[in-house]
Amino acid sequence: MSTSFASASTWLITPPRAGRFDSALRARPDVVLLDLEDSVRAESKDAAREAALAYLTARDQDGGVLTGLRINSPGTVYGLKDLTAIADSSLCDAVVLVPMVESARDIDLVSQALDAKQRRLSLWALIETPRAILRLDAVLATPRLQGVVFGAADYAAATGCRTNTKALLWARSALAAGAAAAGIPAIDSPYFELDNTDGLRVDAENAQTLGYAGKGAVHPDQLPVIREAFRPNDAEVAAAHAIVAAADEAGGDMTRADGHMVGPPLVAAARALLARTAKTARPSAPQKAADE
Known part of the structure; x- marks a missing residue:
């Protein structure tokens, strides 16, 4: 991989539909993830998985943008299919973001499924439940884990809290501090109000203040605001x-x-x-x- 995670502040998550990946690459984020989870309906997951892996394995991975997949939860049949397909593919030098991680065992199982061919896959955990926050020490101690991403929407849904700064402060702070103690980067959740640039800027600045290394984006137009928030003035x-x-x-x-x-x-x-x-x-x- 030609880009270091130490400077990867912009993560763009995009559906694996025709044209969207090329569009995401042209926006020049630090990391582009094709989303096989929330962006894909159940009846379309097999086709989406096949298309995403075909695209990732065919492109030149040395273009300065890190690429990869957000798979489905390994606890679901779709997640198991994702792991099997990745293991059978030639995918290398890519990020694999594992959702709904709640224990070290979750990462260990993914590692066992994907590491046999030594293809330098970077495993990241999506921390998005109260149980995961309460078990952070064990999750972050997993040797194979290379970074964490905070999932604000699912965390808020699980706790019944709002998705504002005040409601998420404890969980965001705990994850940032835990990741720092483990010596790995933490990436903050995307901001979902696409037309609220000021809100995005404040949210990104808050994440940077807490110690996050970067922030997710769900649209290319969010990238300049995030990049500026994480760049020292x-x-x-x-x-x-x-x-x-x-x-x-x-x-x-x-x-x-x-x-x-x-x-x-x-x-x-x-x-x-x-x-x-x-x-x-x-x-x-x-x-x-x-x-x-």
């Missing part, structure tokens, strides 16, 4: 440069920068921010992706 970059310069001059001792005391944790955070900035240089404007 000029003031943050300037402050980070000042902290690093002051620390280097002080030889690692406690020092001052812009009127603030600076110690090792702040220096480490500043260096990490500058590293992220180097990996998220502003891209050229992508070709407009049609909503087909």
